[in-house]
Amino acid sequence: MMEYRTKVPPLDCSDTALFLDFDGTLVDIAPTPDAVVLPADLGLLLCRLEEATGGALAIVSGRSLNELEGFLRGFDGVMVGSHGSEARGMTPPLEALPEGLEAAQTEMRDYAASRGLLYEHKSMGAAIHFRNRPDAGPEVRAFIDRLAITNPRFEVQPAKMAYELRPAGFSKDGALQLLSDLPAFLGRRPVYIGDDTTDEPALDWAETHGGFGIKVGEGASCASQRLPDPAAVLEWLRAGGAR
Incomplete structure (x- = not known):
């Protein structure tokens, strides 16, 4: 640094x-x-x-x-x-949507809704924000990590009070x-x-x-x-x- x-x-x-x-x-x-x-x-x-x-x-x-x-x-x-x-x-x-995008977005949307978190839809991925529940950060990270393992065309992207999936390699x-x-x-x-x-x-x-x-x-x-x-x-x- x-x-x-x-x-x-x-x-x-x-x-x-x-x-x-x-x-x-x-x-x-x-x-x-x-x-x-x-x-x-x-x-x-x-x-x-x-x-x-x-x-x-x-x-x-x-x-x-x-x-x-x-x-x-x-x-x-x-x-x-x-x-x-x-x-x-x-x-x-x-040039094309990553395979498995819609299924991953649905899982993230359902997960966020079930825990009172904010889901953000993106054209090439999705994010879950936990600004309203900072204590949920580790749980969200674990969920996103598991989702990335089953969806190798995506990578985990940490952000401010959020975790998201983005296309791998970008x-x-x-x-x-x-x-x-x-x-x-x-x-x-x-x-x-x-x-x-x-x-x-x-x-x-x-x-x-x-x-x-x-x-x-x-x-x-x-x-x-x-x-x-x-x-x-x-x-x-x-x-x-x-x-």
Whole structure:
């Protein structure tokens, strides 16, 4: 784990490839996934940053792609959803639904309902949130682990107060590798911003490929930079986009 610098370097859009997580990074974590509150200028800000970076801007999230598109109407840039398994603006990494997806989703939905937990449906997987019952974390993890054993096309993805199944072989750092080969991103310094354990591989990828990562909020991280919350992220982005 790295020591954090006291001040994040200014965003230089002229040579940066900018990769942004969504929940906990651009918007505050909400009690339920559909209850996030969007900053009024978020769509405009992303459009301005996309122009300033010459198109080298991508949203990289664990959210389903259709959810991201619904939240970020007005921004038509590159988006990667479901931890790198689906994308807009590039060749879809996973062209067909994984075998066994519907059955696994049904098991997770039924399990969550029987224990008063929150089930989150995703286009390429599913998640169970236990924010309302923190004591249920170990039980949920054990259930998800067992489900992954019987469904080898999926892997367990820990997240903040949640566990999910995602397609095996896909991750946010893998998404950054694919994106970095696109013409708009080629040769630019990667900067990744994220808040969760799901973001650590991508933060590390940026650090080891000539750029840096920005960890949002508390918790250990491989990133060399840190911002306290989404409001600070937006302030940093606005300052860079205004250049």
